[in-house]
Amino acid sequence: MPELPEVETTVRGLTPVLKGHRIGSIELRRGDLRRPFPPDLRQRLTGARVTALGRRAKYGLIETDRGDTLVFHLGMSGHWRVDPEEIGKHDHVVIRTDVGRRLALNDHRRFGSLDLVRTEALGDYAPFAVMGPEPLGEDFDGAYLHRALASRSAPVKALLLDQRIVAGLGNIYVCDALNLAGIAPGRTAGRISRPRLDRLAESVKTVLRAAIAAGGSSLRDYVQPNGELGYFSSDWRVYGREGKACPACGAAIRRRVDSGRSTFHCQACQR
Numbered sequence: 466m467p468e469l470p471e472v473e474t475t476v477r478g479l480t481p482v483l484k485g486h487r488i489g490s491i492e493l494r495r496g497d498l499r500r501p502f503p504p505d506l507r508q509r510l511t512g513a514r515v516t517a518l519g520r521r522a523k524y525g526l527i528e529t530d531r532g533d534t535l536v537f538h539l540g541m542s543g544h545w546r547v548d549p550e551e552i553g554k555h556d557h558v559v560i561r562t563d564v565g566r567r568l569a570l571n572d573h574r575r576f577g578s579l580d581l582v583r584t585e586a587l588g589d590y591a592p593f594a595v596m597g598p599e600p601l602g603e604d605f606d607g608a609y610l611h612r613a614l615a616s617r618s619a620p621v622k623a624l625l626l627d628q629r630i631v632a633g634l635g636n637i638y639v640c641d642a643l644n645l646a647g648i649a650p651g652r653t654a655g656r657i658s659r660p661r662l663d664r665l666a667e668s669v670k671t672v673l674r675a676a677i678a679a680g681g682s683s684l685r686d687y688v689q690p691n692g693e694l695g696y697f698s699s700d701w702r703v704y705g706r707e708g709k710a711c712p713a714c715g716a717a718i719r720r721r722v723d724s725g726r727s728t729f730h731c732q733a734c735q736r
């Protein structure tokens with residue numbers, strides 16, 4: 466499933482193809498993904514110039530000079546393909562630019578979404594209205610975590626996955642950040658000391674930046690040789706590494722399953 470670093474590298478890969486260019490055509494090869502496409506999507510986007518690309522949590526943002534922003538979510542299996550040789554069954558949306566570049570949004574499980582939102586009203590877009598700060602933003606730090614987690618009795622891992630507390634963090638990077646910070650996933654959030662919360666906020670940024678950098682270094686302009694954006698191999702610290710050595714202390718990494726979700730952690734050094 467695409468996590469924040471995959472979405473970030475997707476946006477970076479789309480930028481040179483789209484920024485400054487007009488959308489020559491947009492072909493919707495079905496009427497929906499997780500929900501129906503906006504009925505006026507083609508009309509509002511055709512001929513529009515892309516002025517900026519960005520990301521909010523796990524949503525990609527494609528801003529146009531008509532005051533609209535195309536907001537995409539990759540769901541479970543979505544990815545963009547750059548200049549695909551052929552359009553396949555799971556390429557549900559195809560965009561052609563004014564200079565003949567072609568982008569296909571491929572999503573075989575169709576949990577993704579595509580919405581068109583007035584740029585000035587992006588803050589009111591339902592998924593964004595209740596979101597916490599960006600983990601890589603300046604306002605996400607130990608002081609913020611100290612305020613947000615104060616008196617909360619839930620486990621710290623559950624609260625880091627809560628989009629209202631911090632936007633766009635998923636299971637992989639929460640497991641890895643907790644390992645880097647030396648904090649046990651089940652630790653009561655409101656009882657973690659301020660210095661450890663400083664370390665936790667820094668650890669979240671470190672694991673995300675390392676993953677984004679891995680995407681940049683293993684791919685050319687974030688594009689795989691087959692034209693796919695956003696997926697790359699990354700060296701996780703603990704996620705998916707049950708039984709292997711903890712990078713901090715060398716003890717065996719443990720895996721625990723709570724309500725269907727795996728937690729990877731080190732019992733020796735995470736407290």
Ligand code: ZN
Pocket residue numbers: 711712713714715716731732733734735
């Ligand atoms: Zn350890």
